[in-house]
Amino acid sequence: MLEVESHKIMDMDEEKRNRVINAAMKEFSKGFKHASTDEIVKEAGISKGLLFHYFGSKEKLYEFILLDTIDIMKNNYFDLINFELTDILDRIWQMSLLKMDLSQKYPLLFDFAAAAYMNEQENPGGKFNEMYKEIQASVAMNAFKNIDTSIFKDDIEPQKIINIIWWTLMGYANAQVDRTKSISSYKSEYERYLSEMEEYFNIFRKIFYKEEYIK
Amino acid sequence: MLEVESHKIMDMDEEKRNRVINAAMKEFSKGFKHASTDEIVKEAGISKGLLFHYFGSKEKLYEFILLDTIDIMKNNYFDLINFELTDILDRIWQMSLLKMDLSQKYPLLFDFAAAAYMNEQENPGGKFNEMYKEIQASVAMNAFKNIDTSIFKDDIEPQKIINIIWWTLMGYANAQVDRTKSISSYKSEYERYLSEMEEYFNIFRKIFYKEEYIK
Amino acid sequence: MLEVESHKIMDMDEEKRNRVINAAMKEFSKGFKHASTDEIVKEAGISKGLLFHYFGSKEKLYEFILLDTIDIMKNNYFDLINFELTDILDRIWQMSLLKMDLSQKYPLLFDFAAAAYMNEQENPGGKFNEMYKEIQASVAMNAFKNIDTSIFKDDIEPQKIINIIWWTLMGYANAQVDRTKSISSYKSEYERYLSEMEEYFNIFRKIFYKEEYIK
Amino acid sequence: MLEVESHKIMDMDEEKRNRVINAAMKEFSKGFKHASTDEIVKEAGISKGLLFHYFGSKEKLYEFILLDTIDIMKNNYFDLINFELTDILDRIWQMSLLKMDLSQKYPLLFDFAAAAYMNEQENPGGKFNEMYKEIQASVAMNAFKNIDTSIFKDDIEPQKIINIIWWTLMGYANAQVDRTKSISSYKSEYERYLSEMEEYFNIFRKIFYKEEYIK
DNA sequence: GATGAATGAGGGTTCATTCAT
DNA sequence: AATGAATGAACCCTCATTCAT
Numbered sequence: 059m060l061e062v063e064s065h066k067i068m069d070m071d072e073e074k075r076n077r078v079i080n081a082a083m084k085e086f087s088k089g090f091k092h093a094s095t096d097e098i099v100k101e102a103g104i105s106k107g108l109l110f111h112y113f114g115s116k117e118k119l120y121e122f123i124l125l126d127t128i129d130i131m132k133n134n135y136f137d138l139i140n141f142e143l144t145d146i147l148d149r150i151w152q153m154s155l156l157k158m159d160l161s162q163k164y165p166l167l168f169d170f171a172a173a174a175y176m177n178e179q180e181n182p183g184g185k186f187n188e189m190y191k192e193i194q195a196s197v198a199m200n201a202f203k204n205i206d207t208s209i210f211k212d213d214i215e216p217q218k219i220i221n222i223i224w225w226t227l228m229g230y231a232n233a234q235v236d237r238t239k240s241i242s243s244y245k246s247e248y249e250r251y252l253s254e255m256e257e258y259f260n261i262f263r264k265i266f267y268k269e270e271y272i273k
Numbered sequence: 274m275l276e277v278e279s280h281k282i283m284d285m286d287e288e289k290r291n292r293v294i295n296a297a298m299k300e301f302s303k304g305f306k307h308a309s310t311d312e313i314v315k316e317a318g319i320s321k322g323l324l325f326h327y328f329g330s331k332e333k334l335y336e337f338i339l340l341d342t343i344d345i346m347k348n349n350y351f352d353l354i355n356f357e358l359t360d361i362l363d364r365i366w367q368m369s370l371l372k373m374d375l376s377q378k379y380p381l382l383f384d385f386a387a388a389a390y391m392n393e394q395e396n397p398g399g400k401f402n403e404m405y406k407e408i409q410a411s412v413a414m415n416a417f418k419n420i421d422t423s424i425f426k427d428d429i430e431p432q433k434i435i436n437i438i439w440w441t442l443m444g445y446a447n448a449q450v451d452r453t454k455s456i457s458s459y460k461s462e463y464e465r466y467l468s469e470m471e472e473y474f475n476i477f478r479k480i481f482y483k484e485e486y487i488k
Numbered sequence: 489m490l491e492v493e494s495h496k497i498m499d500m501d502e503e504k505r506n507r508v509i510n511a512a513m514k515e516f517s518k519g520f521k522h523a524s525t526d527e528i529v530k531e532a533g534i535s536k537g538l539l540f541h542y543f544g545s546k547e548k549l550y551e552f553i554l555l556d557t558i559d560i561m562k563n564n565y566f567d568l569i570n571f572e573l574t575d576i577l578d579r580i581w582q583m584s585l586l587k588m589d590l591s592q593k594y595p596l597l598f599d600f601a602a603a604a605y606m607n608e609q610e611n612p613g614g615k616f617n618e619m620y621k622e623i624q625a626s627v628a629m630n631a632f633k634n635i636d637t638s639i640f641k642d643d644i645e646p647q648k649i650i651n652i653i654w655w656t657l658m659g660y661a662n663a664q665v666d667r668t669k670s671i672s673s674y675k676s677e678y679e680r681y682l683s684e685m686e687e688y689f690n691i692f693r694k695i696f697y698k699e700e701y702i703k
Numbered sequence: 704m705l706e707v708e709s710h711k712i713m714d715m716d717e718e719k720r721n722r723v724i725n726a727a728m729k730e731f732s733k734g735f736k737h738a739s740t741d742e743i744v745k746e747a748g749i750s751k752g753l754l755f756h757y758f759g760s761k762e763k764l765y766e767f768i769l770l771d772t773i774d775i776m777k778n779n780y781f782d783l784i785n786f787e788l789t790d791i792l793d794r795i796w797q798m799s800l801l802k803m804d805l806s807q808k809y810p811l812l813f814d815f816a817a818a819a820y821m822n823e824q825e826n827p828g829g830k831f832n833e834m835y836k837e838i839q840a841s842v843a844m845n846a847f848k849n850i851d852t853s854i855f856k857d858d859i860e861p862q863k864i865i866n867i868i869w870w871t872l873m874g875y876a877n878a879q880v881d882r883t884k885s886i887s888s889y890k891s892e893y894e895r896y897l898s899e900m901e902e903y904f905n906i907f908r909k910i911f912y913k914e915e916y917i918k
Numbered sequence: 919g920a921t922g923a924a925t926g927a928g929g930g931t932t933c934a935t936t937c938a939t
Numbered sequence: 940a941a942t943g944a945a946t947g948a949a950c951c952c953t954c955a956t957t958c959a960t
Contacts, residue, residue: 071923089392092306095951105925110952112923176391180304214476222441222476229440261429261437265480284940310934320942322937331934501944519822522736525930535946540931542944606821644906652906655874656867691859691867695910714919740955750921752958761955 066112067122077102078109082123083166087173090120124174124186127167128193134160136200144206145271146223147259153201154255158248209271219266226258282337285327292317293324295381297338302384304392305335342386343408349375351415359421360486361435362474365442368416369470373463424486434481441473496542497552507532508539512553513596517603520550554604554616557597558623564590566630574636575701576653577689583631584685588678639701649696656688712767715757722747723754725811727768732814734822735765772816773838779805781845789851790916791865792904795872798846799900803893854916864911871903 067075081101085093095116099109113119135156143149161168178190202224207216234251263272282290296316300308310331314321328334350371358364376383417439422431449466478487497505511531515523525546529536543549565586573579591598608620632654637646664681693702712720726746730738740761744751758764780801788794806813847869852861879896908917 069923089304089306094949096949106951107926107953108924114952116951180307214479218473218476221444222437222473225442225444226437226440229436229443257430258433258437261433264428309932321935321944322942323940325935326941499944519734519736522734524928526928536931537933537947538945544931546930643909648903648906651874652867652871652903655872656870659866659870659873687860688863688867691863694858739953751923751956752921753919755956756920 070112074102074104075112078104078112079123079126080166082119083127083170086120086123087166087169089173090116090177093120095119121185123170127171127174130164130167131160131171134163136197139201141204144204145209146202146205146220147262149202149205150223150227151255151259154252158252162248209268210266211268214266223262223266226262227255230255230258281329282327289317289319290327293319293327293334294338294341297334298342298381298385301335301338302381302388304388305331308335310334338385339389342382342389345379345382346375346386349378351412354416356419359419360424361417361420361438362477364417364420365438366470366474369467424483425481426483429481438477438481441477442470445470445473500542504532504534505542508534508542509553509556510596512549513557513600516550516553517596517599519603520546520607523550525549551615553600557601557604558619560594560597561590561601564593566627569631571634574634575639576632576635576650577692579632579635580653580657581685581689584682588682592678639698640696641698644696653692653696656692657685660685660688711759712757719747719749720757723749723757723764724768724771727764728772728811728815731765731768732811732818734818735761738765740764768815769819772812772819775809775812776805776816779808781842784846786849789849790854791847791850791868792907794847794850795868796900796904799897854913855911856913859911868907868911871907872900875900875903 070078078098081098082093084101085098093116095106095109098119099106102109109119113122135153138156139149140152141149143152174186175190178184178186202220205220207219210216210219285293293313296313297308299316300313308331310321310324313334314324317324324334328337350368353371354364355367358367417435420435422434425431425434500508508528511528512523514531515528523546525536525539528549529539532539539549543552565583568586569579570582571579573582604616605620608616632650635650637649640646640649715723723743726743727738729746730743738761740751740754743764744754747754754764758767780798783801784794785797788797847865850865852864855861855864
């Protein structure tokens, strides 16, 4: 991983490199084609030539940002999931906390990731399609690995319970996006977000869990 | 609403206008910027000049197509929702049937709508974001208008029940997209789709409905 | 031949097309890479976009000019060589007259042809290399086809006589190039050129021809 | 002559300077514009800055290489011409031998010289055109200085005899270039070359020399 | 002296938009 | 109304040259 001319890119002044990465993430959030290298260099405060000196081409820059994003997500999210939490709601709760930390640390990351995902969806046969599929499969496989389904009521298929919980929380999260977008103080937003999530958690426990596992 | 230079556009020969609309929907399914006006006029069989004579700009053409799409959806979907079905699952079931009819009638429409929804942020000036929010709000408001929440169990907030049902089914629908994409025979796909939906419906009834309303 | 998007190019206003061809020939005389499309459009008095509208790319423009050049040379030179002149000096004399007519009609043609030749020489394996080799072979084969070598003295290999005559006249021609370049009135230059050539012809007759064929 | 910032260039470490000269000759064989300073510094194993520190500009570097080339040719060719050989064919024969020695000693030199000669018109501002003319004139003047024309037959103008001989041999040499290009073992090539030249020499003697001087 | 990161003008190309016909 | 030739700003990219270290 991270083999995109790393030798050159890694020689770059770190502070400058971060400026480029941030500018590129922001710009690539519009999608690959919509992003303008002019805009990136203006935002990063470097010359056009330098961008290409280090990254070679717009495509390679995109590739680098993409791999960097995946790397960050792996290190700050996937690898930190606590698989000892066998209760799906505890698991999701922890994952949500991780996600929030991550999005506060890298505010542009998720916008870029979403755009990158769309970008690949739109270009079937594109360079990263397979990578995406692998990641998706691996996430789906892993995120809910080692979940204790014995605590679910017996009269509903466990996988469907998991789906309902997951899709509901996804739907809830998406519904927050617009709101969150125009708000500067993330802090309080997240608190509201988490507390509303908890309400759903309580519902899920009530309807899906066996009496003895309801907290 | 439909005020995009309507005076001019409506003077256009209807058959020709429809050719443009179809060509534009097809092309705009790639996203606003990826779409090429050259391709649109070629597909529509008109000259470049004429397109701009009637629509003024690519942006205005996009806006028109978008409003037209909304219009079609209103007439063939929103206005046909049967508000006498007060059971939310019956309501959603009918809405699903309407949607399927619609997507078979206007295959381009849904491709375009999906692209427009995804790419909302890319719209120059973000003009359509507000429009989207209004529409979404209106849909949410209306689609679940006149739902009989008395049939829900009393210990869960009714709006949350509706949300769980809706988001779960949205999540399920999205999960089908990839699969459906590469499949030509929609017919049988839809049948599978509906029957799987029904399984979720049964779960929802079991967990959310009062005993006497479970079919 | 001449199949480079001819449909588009041929739709072009003839006077404008000629302006482009002339500007391109002049610019391409520097070699393909050195030529600037900016310079070409400036010289031709058209916009950048139009050049690419008609010719698609710098390479295709070059290709068109090259094929056009070959076509002109074929029609105005190769096809007009009179093979009934079996005396090599008469043949060369006629060929020289043809060449002069041609270079007065298309002053840029020979500069471009020379540059194009270099260009191909420098890019082994290039697109037109084979074409060039074929042309060269065909010229060498044809230009001295049907020469009556029986009029040469018997004690010198006829091919060597032909070579001496040809190379000498080539050398003489090259020696004139610099001089001619900076002179506007071609007319009188050519007269001097032809008369000096004639002096060499007389020498060739004296030393290579049998007594009875010396005019 | 050699005044191109010599003061700076000559301060350069000799071994390093030679690496630059060789790298530049090799690269400039592609033509001035095709040559890349990046390639030159990479090949020479020095930094970009140093190249410009010593040579000022690509153009000046080219000029220096050109003058150096001329200098080498002067020392290893022009100055070694044996003017005591008054028979033009003996003179040319010796010159050919000198040339071959030289081209084996400096294989890059001739590639560069050929490219420089061909591309003279491309030089920015045509600076070197005049230089070329001077050199050529000087070569023509000097190379055939002290030739004994009394051994020529009386009925042909001596200068024309010289021209025929010279141009023929130039033509012959050019005709060998393509062949030679793709051949690695120069040695045997040169032997063939010389022996074919000799055949032309015999012809020249037969047709241009007085009986008593034919060897 | 020596480095190579940094610059920016210039290159070829695309495409929404205009306008003479 | 209808055409499509014509425009030019914006795009990605290259490369000789400069300059802080």
